Amino acid sequence: MTQYFSKTSALIILLALFSSCKTGTKPEDERSLKIVYTDWSESVAITYLSSVLLEEHMDYKVTLKMTDVEEAYREVANSEADVFTDAWLPETHKQYFDKHKDNLEMLGITYPEARTGLVVPAYSELQSVADLKNYAHPIVGIDAGAGVMQKAQAAINKYAPAKTLLTLSEEKMVEQLGDSIQRRKDIVVTGWEPHWIFARYNIRFLDDPDNIFGQKENIYTIATKNLEEEHPNAVRFFERMQLSENQLNSLVYEISLSEDPVEGVKKWMEQNEFVVNQWMKNLTKERIKIY
Numbered sequence: 001m002t003q004y005f006s007k008t009s010a011l012i013i014l015l016a017l018f019s020s021c022k023t024g025t026k027p028e029d030e031r032s033l034k035i036v037y038t039d040w041s042e043s044v045a046i047t048y049l050s051s052v053l054l055e056e057h058m059d060y061k062v063t064l065k066m067t068d069v070e071e072a073y074r075e076v077a078n079s080e081a082d083v084f085t086d087a088w089l090p091e092t093h094k095q096y097f098d099k100h101k102d103n104l105e106m107l108g109i110t111y112p113e114a115r116t117g118l119v120v121p122a123y124s125e126l127q128s129v130a131d132l133k134n135y136a137h138p139i140v141g142i143d144a145g146a147g148v149m150q151k152a153q154a155a156i157n158k159y160a161p162a163k164t165l166l167t168l169s170e171e172k173m174v175e176q177l178g179d180s181i182q183r184r185k186d187i188v189v190t191g192w193e194p195h196w197i198f199a200r201y202n203i204r205f206l207d208d209p210d211n212i213f214g215q216k217e218n219i220y221t222i223a224t225k226n227l228e229e230e231h232p233n234a235v236r237f238f239e240r241m242q243l244s245e246n247q248l249n250s251l252v253y254e255i256s257l258s259e260d261p262v263e264g265v266k267k268w269m270e271q272n273e274f275v276v277n278q279w280m281k282n283l284t285k286e287r288i289k290i291y
Contacts, residue, residue: 032061033234036072036081040142040170042194042219043086045252046110048261050085050241052269057280058233068145070096076224077103082231083238085110085221088192091214092116092147097222104222108239111194111219111248116148117205118155118213119191121181126188128207129155138164140176141190148190151213158212177201194248196256233283240279247272 033054037047047064054060065081073093075081077100087093087106092114097104118139120126126135132155139156141149144167156163168176173189174197180187181201188206197203221238228235243251250271255264269276 031059031231032063033083033231034063034065034081035083035085036065036067036075037084037086038069038072039066040086040146040192041196041252041256042111042192042248044261045248045255045265046085046219046243048255048265049251049268050083050238052262052265053241053276053280054234054237057284058237060231060234068143069093069147070145073097073100073104073222076100076222079103079224081224082227083107083221083223083234085219085238087220087222088114088116088147088217089220091217092151094147095150103225105225105227107221107223107227107235109218109242110221110238111243111245113216113245114193114219115205115216116151116190116192116213117208118152119177119189119197119203119205121177121184121187122202122204123184124186124188126186126206128209129212130159130209131206132156132160132163132188135160135163135186135188137186137188138166139188139190140173141165141167142170142173143167146190148192148213152190155208155212158210177203194245194252196249196253199249199253237279237283247275 035047035050037043051062051064054062067075072081072084073096076084087097089097118129126132132139139152141152143149149165149167153165156165177187177189177197178201191197191203191205221241223235223238251265251268254268255261258264258267
C-alpha cells in the first residue's frame with residue numbers, strides 16, 4: 001500500500017509539473033512569431049527592438065518581413081503574419097485599419113503623440129501649408145502607400161494643384177533634405193515625428209491651418225485576432241512596450257549609426273536597461289530546474 005501510494009504521488013507530481021508547463025510559457029518549437037514592418041526608420045527600430053527582446057529574453061523564434069504598409073495590414077488581418085508594431089492611428093493609417101479592423105486587435109500604444117506633415121528647413125520662408133502656392137519646386141515624398149503621402153497630396157490639391165509630389169524611398173528623401181540644407185536651398189519634404197532628422201537638422205513642420213494632416217496620434221502595435229490564445233506572454237510584452245520621445249529618437253539614431261540594426265538595438269538596450277527590465281518582468285521563459 002505504501003509503495004502504491006508513493007508511485008501514485010510521484011505520478012501526480014509529474015502531471016502537475018506537466019500541467020504547469022502547459023499553462024505557462026510554451027514549448028520552444030511553438031514559440032514563434034512573424035512580424036511585418038516597413039522600410040521607415042521608426043518601423044525598423046521598433047521591430048528590431050521587439051525581435052531582439054523576444055528572442056533573447058523570451059526564447060521566441062522571430063521571423064521578420066519587410067513590406068509596404070498596405071500589405072502589412074493585409075497579412076496581419078489574414079493571419080499570414082502575427083504583428084505589426086508601427087500602426088499610425090486614428091488618422092494616418094485609417095483606410096488600412098478600417099478595411100481590416102474586424103480581423104485585427106490593438107495590443108498597446110508603442111509611441112504616443114506621433115505627428116506627420118510637411119517639413120522645411122528652419123531658414124525657409126514658407127510658414128504654412130497654404131504657402132505651397134508660392135513654392136516653385138516639387139514636394140519630396142516617400143513611398144506612395146504611406147499615409148503621409150495621401151495627406152500631402154490632399155494639401156497639394158487644395159493649395160497648389162499643379163505641384164508635383166515626388167515618390168522616393170525614405171533614404172533618398174533624407175539625402176535630398178540633407179543636401180539642400182548643406183547648400184541652403186529651398187526644399188519641402190513629407191515628414192513625421194519621431195524621426196532622427198529632427199535631432200540632426202534644424203527643421204520644422206509647416207503650419208497646417210485646415211488640419212489636413214490631422215491631430216497628433218499614437219503608434220500602436222496591432223496583431224492578428226486571438227493572438228493571446230497562442231502567445232499570451234508576447235501579448236503582455238507588446239502591451240507593456242511604450243517608448244517616450246527621447247527613447248524612440250535615441251533608438252532610431254543608434255540604429256542609423258550601425259551597419260546592422262541589431263547592433264544599434266543592443267547598444268540602446270545597454271543604455272536603457274531599467275526600461276527593458278520593466279517590460280520583461282515575469283515574462284522571461286522559465287526553465288525547469290533539475291535537482
